[in-house]
Amino acid sequence: MIDLAVIADHLDSLLGTETIPDYPGALNGVQLANRGAIDRVAAAVDVSRRVVEEAARIGANLLLVHHGMFWGGAQRLTGVAYERLRQLFTHNIAVYSSHLPLDAHPTFGNNVLLAHTLALEPTGGFARYRTLDIGVRGHCDRDTAELFDRVASFAQANGGSARSTEIPGARRSRRWGICTGAGASSETILEAQALELDTLIVGEGPHHTAVAADDLGIVIMYAGHYATETLGVRALAAHLTETFGIPSTFIAAPTGL
Numbered sequence: 116m117i118d119l120a121v122i123a124d125h126l127d128s129l130l131g132t133e134t135i136p137d138y139p140g141a142l143n144g145v146q147l148a149n150r151g152a153i154d155r156v157a158a159a160v161d162v163s164r165r166v167v168e169e170a171a172r173i174g175a176n177l178l179l180v181h182h183g184m185f186w187g188g189a190q191r192l193t194g195v196a197y198e199r200l201r202q203l204f205t206h207n208i209a210v211y212s213s214h215l216p217l218d219a220h221p222t223f224g225n226n227v228l229l230a231h232t233l234a235l236e237p238t239g240g241f242a243r244y245r246t247l248d249i250g251v252r253g254h255c256d257r258d259t260a261e262l263f264d265r266v267a268s269f270a271q272a273n274g275g276s277a278r279s280t281e282i283p284g285a286r287r288s289r290r291w292g293i294c295t296g297a298g299a300s301s302e303t304i305l306e307a308q309a310l311e312l313d314t315l316i317v318g319e320g321p322h323h324t325a326v327a328a329d330d331l332g333i334v335i336m337y338a339g340h341y342a343t344e345t346l347g348v349r350a351l352a353a354h355l356t357e358t359f360g361i362p363s364t365f366i367a368a369p370t371g372l
C-alpha cells in the first residue's frame with residue numbers, strides 16, 4: 116500500500132505538473148483524493164462511466180487519466196457528473212489527471228511514444244503551445260503509403276481507424292511531425308509549412324486542415340484522438356508498477372474518434 120500523496124508527488128515532479136502550461140480545465144495532478152492508500156492503479160484516456168465501472172470492478176483505488184473531469188469548467192454536480200463522483204466515492208477511487216505534461220514528456224509522452232511505435236526517431240519539437248512544444252518532429256526516408264499502413268494498424272489495434280489525405284503513388288516521407296489528440300489545426304499547418312514538413316501524423320483535425328495540407332503538398336494522417344492518447348497513460352501506469360510495486364491495468368474504452 117502506497118500513500119496517494121507519495122505517488123502524486125512522484126508523478127508531479129516526473130511530469131512537471133506545476134510548470135508545464137495547459138488549458139485551465141485540464142486541472143493536472145490529483146483531481147480527487149481517496150481514503151487510505153493505493154494498492155492498484157487503473158489507467159485510461161478518459162473518465163467515463165465505462166471506465167469508472169471497470170476501475171471499480173477490478174478494485175483499483177487510483178485512476179490515472181489523460182482527460183480529467185473538469186474540461187467544461189465549473190459544473191453542477193447533478194445527473195451524470197453526480198453519478199460519476201458517487202461511484203468514485205463509493206469505491207474509494209482517487210483520480211490523477213495529466214494532459215499536456217503527459218503529451219509532451221520526453222519518455223512517457225504520447226507524442227514521443229507514437230513516434231517510436233511507428234519506428235520514427237524524433238530530433239525536435241512541433242506543435243507549439245505557449246512556451247512548450249507538445250509534439251515532435253524528425254527526418255526519415257519512408258514510403259508514405261507504407262508509413263500510413265503502419266499508422267492504420269496502430270489505430271486499429273486501439274479500437275479506431277486511421278484516415279489520410281491523398282497519397283500520390285511512390286511518394287516518400289522525409290520530414291515528419293506528430294501531434295497526438297486534437298492534433299491538426301490552422302496553426303499546426305502553418306508551423307508544418309514553416310518547418311518544411313511533408314508528412315503530419317495527428318489524432319484528429321477539422322476538414323479544412325485536409326484541404327489546406329493537400330494544397331501545400333503535405334500529407335496528413337489522422338490516427339484517431341483516442342488511439343494516439345492511449346500510449347502515455349499506459350506507459351505511466353507501467354512506470355508506477357515498476358517504481359512502487361503496485362499492479363496496474365489499462366482500461367480500453369475507445370470513443371470511435
Ligand SMILES: [Zn+2]
Nearest residue numbers: 182296297344
Ligand atoms: Zn486529447
